[in-house]
Amino acid sequence: MDRYAVIGHPIGHSKSPAIHSAFAAATGQILSYEAIEAPLGAGQFAATVERFRSQGGRGVNVTLPFKPDACAYATHLAESARCAGAANALKFEGDRCLAENFDGSGLVRDLSHNLGLRLAGRTVLLLGAGGASRGAILPLLRARPAQLWVLNRSAAKAEALVREFLALGADAAVLHGGGFDELAQSVRFDLVLNATSASLSAETLPLPARTFKPDGLAYDMVYGKGLTPFLRQAQQAGVRQLADGVGMLVEQAAEAFAWWRGVRPTTTDVIRRLSLPLI
Numbered sequence: 281m282d283r284y285a286v287i288g289h290p291i292g293h294s295k296s297p298a299i300h301s302a303f304a305a306a307t308g309q310i311l312s313y314e315a316i317e318a319p320l321g322a323g324q325f326a327a328t329v330e331r332f333r334s335q336g337g338r339g340v341n342v343t344l345p346f347k348p349d350a351c352a353y354a355t356h357l358a359e360s361a362r363c364a365g366a367a368n369a370l371k372f373e374g375d376r377c378l379a380e381n382f383d384g385s386g387l388v389r390d391l392s393h394n395l396g397l398r399l400a401g402r403t404v405l406l407l408g409a410g411g412a413s414r415g416a417i418l419p420l421l422r423a424r425p426a427q428l429w430v431l432n433r434s435a436a437k438a439e440a441l442v443r444e445f446l447a448l449g450a451d452a453a454v455l456h457g458g459g460f461d462e463l464a465q466s467v468r469f470d471l472v473l474n475a476t477s478a479s480l481s482a483e484t485l486p487l488p489a490r491t492f493k494p495d496g497l498a499y500d501m502v503y504g505k506g507l508t509p510f511l512r513q514a515q516q517a518g519v520r521q522l523a524d525g526v527g528m529l530v531e532q533a534a535e536a537f538a539w540w541r542g543v544r545p546t547t548t549d550v551i552r553r554l555s556l557p558l559i
Contacts, residue, residue, distance in 0.1 A: 282311040283336055287328055288343035291317040295554060296341050299533045303545035318346060325349040339371040339540045354379030364415040369536040380539060384419035386532025394527045397497055399423035405469040406430045408476035409438040412501055416475060417445055428455050435459030460486050470496045479508035487513055494518035501525040507558050526554050
């Protein structure tokens, strides 16, 4: 039986085994999928992957804090992993280890396919300049928004991130970076994405109500937290469509499953089972 796994630290909270088991049952694929907690420390991630490969492992998902380690471990990087500087999926082919980052493509798939948002020509705000934002920028740009603003508490960090993508050929008329203070003068946004860690600590971000369009979408990449402070801010500003990151989680898993197995599972039932009311 082909073996797959998710590797992280900690890993007990991971939904990946349940998601991939559901995908396998729905598509008739015979495989096993487990959760592996790798020790922290230099070389521990690589040692864990090597051990899994030696036992017949075919591929792994990678979660915090090992996504940069996965990128460093791989022998062949897809553009998604190279631009993000991190990988969330590895595939083993003999001596080769291929790396992908499906977080951004999973996000765009959730936005367009599940939530019905056409990104082309829209104004998009991406909050945060960490790894989650880095992985989302390229797929968002490929969806051809009119503007994509990357704003962060530290304007310098957001500006540096944007410069990296401009150097790779992104359009300076579309992609902008700066600090949260720019929201006072910026356009109103069709889509506001929270890629910060604020919702994990129930922190409120300094977002003026005019940031949001009432007929737009507010999306928190955190999932399973209900109505986070960010989503509550959007709701109070009159936004009618709210979403958390459960769809992104399932869609990136479906991308990895298709990459490994050659068949893409449907995601609707899995998303519905994992979703919590945003109240």
